[in-house]
Amino acid sequence: MENIQNKEIRADIPLLNEIIYLDAASTTPTPEPVINAMVDYFRNFNANTGRGAYKTAVKSTVAFDNARGKIANFINCVSNEVIFTKNTTEAINIVANGIEFKKGDSIIVPNIEHHSNFLPWLNLKKHGINLKIIKANKYGVIDSSDVEKALDDTTKLITTTHVSNSIGSCQPIYEIGDIAEANDALYMVDAAQSAGHMKLDVKETKADFVAVPGHKGLLGPVGTGFLYCKSDIAEQLKPINLGGGTVSDVSEDDFKLEPVPARFEGGTQNIAGIIGLGSAVDYIERIGIENIEKHSMKLTKYMYEGINNMDNTICYGDPENIHGIVAFNIDGMNSHDVAKILDELKNICVRSGYHCAIPAIKHVGADALGGTVRASVHYYNTKEEIDILIETVNEVSRFAGA
Numbered sequence: 133m134e135n136i137q138n139k140e141i142r143a144d145i146p147l148l149n150e151i152i153y154l155d156a157a158s159t160t161p162t163p164e165p166v167i168n169a170m171v172d173y174f175r176n177f178n179a180n181t182g183r184g185a186y187k188t189a190v191k192s193t194v195a196f197d198n199a200r201g202k203i204a205n206f207i208n209c210v211s212n213e214v215i216f217t218k219n220t221t222e223a224i225n226i227v228a229n230g231i232e233f234k235k236g237d238s239i240i241v242p243n244i245e246h247h248s249n250f251l252p253w254l255n256l257k258k259h260g261i262n263l264k265i266i267k268a269n270k271y272g273v274i275d276s277s278d279v280e281k282a283l284d285d286t287t288k289l290i291t292t293t294h295v296s297n298s299i300g301s302c303q304p305i306y307e308i309g310d311i312a313e314a315n316d317a318l319y320m321v322d323a324a325q326s327a328g329h330m331k332l333d334v335k336e337t338k339a340d341f342v343a344v345p346g347h348k349g350l351l352g353p354v355g356t357g358f359l360y361c362k363s364d365i366a367e368q369l370k371p372i373n374l375g376g377g378t379v380s381d382v383s384e385d386d387f388k389l390e391p392v393p394a395r396f397e398g399g400t401q402n403i404a405g406i407i408g409l410g411s412a413v414d415y416i417e418r419i420g421i422e423n424i425e426k427h428s429m430k431l432t433k434y435m436y437e438g439i440n441n442m443d444n445t446i447c448y449g450d451p452e453n454i455h456g457i458v459a460f461n462i463d464g465m466n467s468h469d470v471a472k473i474l475d476e477l478k479n480i481c482v483r484s485g486y487h488c489a490i491p492a493i494k495h496v497g498a499d500a501l502g503g504t505v506r507a508s509v510h511y512y513n514t515k516e517e518i519d520i521l522i523e524t525v526n527e528v529s530r531f532a533g534a
């Protein structure tokens with residue numbers, strides 16, 4: 133089958149004719165084939181999964197399970213290692229609240245994480261769990277040797293993001309995976325900004341847990357995500373959302389859990405969304421993950437250089453180590469004002485502010501300007517769009533400097 137080209141994906145997302153969408157790091161617009169897969173479910177076999185014996189319910193269950201299989205195949209694991217969630221945050225909370233930590237255990241976490249990979253761990257402090265916080269360098273990159281130095285007998289888990297949402301920096305997850313394995317620590321990767329943007333083989337990461345959104349790089353619908361959880365570890369994890377679908381037997385005194393992953397998927401799932409996500413994975417495979425990675429890297433570098441070359445702008449990452457995201461500011465201008473002006477002038481959609489990563493923004497010293505302006509790309513973006521961004525930022529920065 134032919135690869136999908138940049139032009140074709142643009143035709144599949146009509147919204148891109150109206151705006152310059154540079155906010156993939158928040159969420160991505162949904163391509164038509166993904167919408168169509170969901171419409172097909174709603175129109176033709178809208179029934180609950182894993183419950184009814186009638187044909188329509190069986191069809192819905194099969195489509196849902198097929199989506200799980202496609203995702204597992206895509207990230208190189210087996211189906212029952214994929215636990216569906218509504219987003220990345222829920223996936224991380226399943227782990228943070230499902231591990232039986234004991235008082236005195238410690239967790240290693242960098243200081244530049246998204247709040248979703250920081251607060252669930254910080255919250256454990258009240259149960260006597262210690263956080264060992266690793267400091268990133270000025271470009272938002274952590275050094276794996278710092279992780280090694282922080283390890284001791286109390287270390288239960290190491291967690292890191294793969295690509296930082298606030299700076300775009302790519303972390304040495306493979307080196308950290310080796311360190312975790314050699315030291316018998318659990319390892320969690322927050323792949324919110326890498327899945328669908330670059331190859332993600334969960335076995336290669338050596339992670340026990342990988343949290344993934346469906347609605348960002350994978351081009352799936354909002355309200356979808358999943359947790360990869362290594363099968364032997366999943367058996368030790370306590371489900372936090374008990375109810376329908378999670379048990380195989382119940383008495384007045386006790387209950388018996390369903391096998392993994394059903395025990396973690398309490399209640400009716402986002403069936404249409406997950407079927408859409410399965411179709412999104414097909415779509416990504418038809419583009420080719422290597423093509424996405426190459427295209428995004430090219431645009432990222434081009435965008436970084438174009439913006440960083442202006443007299444009164446600052447870009448925050450290391451251009452050699454950022455992926456898909458350029459965070460910047462114009463001297464003396466609040467990041468929200470810049471974002472609003474870009475939208476008003478040229479319908480450019482970028483995010484501004486703290487990006488749910490207050491410690492990271494403080495770390496790079498951007499809090500004085502209300503955070504950063506963040507432009508983030510995917511395969512549907514073009515060089516022409518980046519040219520318009522650069523020209524418009526230049527115009528605003530000259531005005532600000534005048």
Ligand SMILES: Cc1ncc(COP(=O)(O)O)c(C=O)c1O
Pocket residue numbers: 157158218219220221222246248249293295296297322324325345357
């Ligand atoms: C690195 C990172 N982790 C976690 C999240 C939370 O993702 P979600 O909104 O899917 O819960 C985000 C969202 O932007 C993110 O960028």
